[in-house]
Amino acid sequence: MAAGGGSGGGSENFIPVQPKIYPSTRPPGSSDSTYWKSFKKKAVSQQVAGVTCIDFCPEPPYDFAVTSSTRVSIYDGESCELKKTISKFKDVAYSGVFRSDGQIIAAGGETGIIQVFDVNSKMVLRQLKSHGRPVRLVRYAPQDKLHLLSGSDDSMVKWWDVTTQEELLNLEGHKDYVRCGAASPSSNDIWATGSYDHTVRLWDLRNSKTILHLKHGKPLEDVLFFPSGGLLATAGGNIVKVWDILGGGRLIHMMESHQKTVMSMCVSKVVRSGQASHDAPSRLVTASLDGYMKAFDLNSFRVTHSAKYPAPVLSMGISPSCRTMAIGTSSGQLFIRQRKKQLDKQKPSYSSSILGSQGDDPQGESKPPVLRPNQFRYFLRGQSEKASEGDYHVKRQKKVNLQKYDRLLRKFRHTDALIYALKTANPKKIIAVMEELVARRMLMKSVVNLNGEDFELLIKFLCKYTAVPMYSRFLVALTDKVLDTRVEDLGNSETLKQQIGFLRSKVIEEIRVQQSMQELQGIIEPLIRASVQ
Known part of the structure; x- marks a missing residue:
């Protein structure tokens, strides 16, 4: 749950909404696959x-x-x-x-x-x-x-x-x-x-x-x-x-x-x-x-x-x-x-890269350049130095980059945050914002406050992703509540009627698929048991 704060609060105290990390559909490639690719x-x-x-x-x-x-x-x-x-x-x-x-x-x-x-x-x-x-x-x-x-x-x-x-x-x-x-x-x-x-x-x-x-x-x-x-x-x-x-x-x-x-x-x-x-x-x-x-x-x-x-x-x-x-x-x-040619990883010496041929020593030994206060590099010295063993490294605090819906959530503008997330058309971000609103107990209130165009965005999103196995556990229950809450608004728009008809046909098709899978499971299970025995 994202930590709330006033509109004037610092962003360092606010935890941005993080989309869930779902299991990958493809296994990561092996080192050999990376080489051949x-x-x-x-x-x-x-x-x-x-x-x-x-x-x-x-x-x-x-x-x-x-x-x-x-x-x-x-x-x-x-x-x-x-x-x-x-x-x-x-x-x-x-x-x-x-x-x-x-x-x-x-x-x-x-x-x-x-x-x-x-x-x-x-x-x-x-x-x-x-x-x-x-x-x-x-x-x-x-x-x-x-x-x-x-x-x-x-x-x-x-x-x-x-x-x-x-x-x-x-x-x-x-x-x-x-x-x-x-x-x-x-x-x-x-x-x-x-x-x-x-x-x-x-x-x-x-x-x-x-x-x-x-x-x-x-x-x-x-x-x-x-x-x-x-x-x-x-x-x-x-x-x-x-x-x-x-x-x-x-x-x-x-x-x-x-x-x-x-x-x-x-x-x-x-x-x-x-x-x-x-x-x-x-x-x-x-x-x-x-x-x-x-x-x-x-x-x-x-x-x-x-x-x-x-x-x-x-x-x-x-x-x-x-x-x-x-x-x-x-x-x-x-x-x-x-394949691309492998570049020579040997870094050129500091004297040869900065001074060129003027820094070459007649005996073949390179000497470090002498920096003076009237040179610009004099004020940049030490910036590329790496911490040695035993040094205490003070890390610079990273700036938190907030998405627009994060800034709206920080200001408690829940309905606007939901609308902006729907306009991104990114299902992972939309569901992350919805789950944050559930944690704040503000999701259904935000749904009720949606106007006609924004409510159509929500219905289109539910029709598209409700049957996707990755999101179905959360969206099926949400779709049921949304239809019960806004049932009076569904008949006021032809677009909403078409979307509800599309959702109905998608649900019927999903039920048919599940029934077929159960029948197939009933055929396979006796065969597996017989092979084990």
């Missing part, structure tokens, strides 16, 4: 067809290649603008990827030919011809500039010497389309490939043999080594499985959070403000044909964040700096999101 939409680019591959350059500024239809587009990693387009393909292009130094791009295609391009001139440097069917997988090793791996719909996996255009190894074992592959971070000689034959094979290029054979159970769309190299994630169908490679291919965990086929995966760090990148936790990020992008904690494998896109997602990529994210959909839309 910091990726703001930078651009939306419409491609010719579905975006089948997105690959970020390992070197700054982390440009990224987008493969769609018969072209590979290169976007700037900072501005996210289109820099170059490579369109020297006779048919649909697939899997445009950067070499480790970012100077070369290799891409497969529907023709079965692998083409190697110079990024700057867009010229075709090499053409690797051996596959008889479309090449959907092209990958450079992380530390190898001379060789690449390819996988084709002819079920073959080949290891190439790019400089001589020779096929060094032909890895046989898969029995269906080979659509995905990845190199181990710990060795350029260990590769994993996934096929539509539901299996994943680990190859040792030193002896051209399969060293591990994993059965995923669904056609494979993507495989991914974790940064340590000891774990492997495989995506096929709506299932993502995590395998312990060092433990002989033991299945660690299986995730079925998506409703449709998972098309792309990557591992990214969640770098929060003030945190070093090497200390940041890692997340497994997946994208699916159900239009969802989801992030998983690598310790518990639980979903920490999810985001919905308007079309099925075919490809996804996150830059090594964890600042830019690109999402490609089947409708050809390319969503580019970017």
Whole structure:
């Protein structure tokens, strides 16, 4: 209850009306959700067809290649603008990827030919011809500039010497389309490939043999080594499985959070403000044909964040700096999101910020400026000083900001306070003022004193919010008393008659809903009891 006082009383003795704090309808977002939501939409680019591959350059500024239809587009990693387009393909292009130094791009295609391009001139440097069917997988090793791996719909996996255009190894074992592959971070000689034959094979290029054979159970769309190299994630169908490679291919965990086929995966760090990148936790990020992008904690494998896109997602990529994210959909839309750069939190020295170069010491040591009484800063000294341990801090009394209805309540103008609160159209403030008037036993007297227009405001408010569960306990009883008290005034206005008719239909609908819920409760309760027994 607000403390009353005379019209000349000081506001420091008056407690303002405080609206109730109601339970939140949405749970607060986790720290991971806050991080992923910091990726703001930078651009939306419409491609010719579905975006089948997105690959970020390992070197700054982390440009990224987008493969769609018969072209590979290169976007700037900072501005996210289109820099170059490579369109020297006779048919649909697939899997445009950067070499480790970012100077070369290799891409497969529907023709079965692998083409190697110079990024700057867009010229075709090499053409690797051996596959008889479309090449959907092209990958450079992380530390190898001379060789690449390819996988084709002819079920073959080949290891190439790019400089001589020779096929060094032909890895046989898969029995269906080979659509995905990845190199181990710990060795350029260990590769994993996934096929539509539901299996994943680990190859040792030193002896051209399969060293591990994993059965995923669904056609494979993507495989991914974790940064340590000891774990492997495989995506096929709506299932993502995590395998312990060092433990002989033991299945660690299986995730079925998506409703449709998972098309792309990557591992990214969640770098929060003030945190070093090497200390940041890692997340497994997946994208699916159900239009969802989801992030998983690598310790518990639980979903920490999810985001919905308007079309099925075919490809996804996150830059090594964890600042830019690109999402490609089947409708050809390319969503580019970017986080703001973290500013350097190191404050400049006082001498350098105030005196500039004149305050620099020849020996590299900065000296504090000498302030004199004829300088304006002389009279401002000490204002930024912080209290040290043991100091007694005298806080300045905060000024109480009163709303207009608070000032009216302080002057005991109860009817005017109620009218002003109704005009704000804020239900929380209106109910707070009404409860204050109830505490003062002045609510119904204020209602009786309302004139025609102000009484219509009250009736409109009651019609709108009486059925809202958050306010119904208080407003249902108030509506009943208001209608009994002002029953004679209700027939004098056509507007009031319409509002009362609307309130009547709303009450009838609410009663119908409650009856339906009770019937549903009667159906569910026996089922719950039977399941418990």
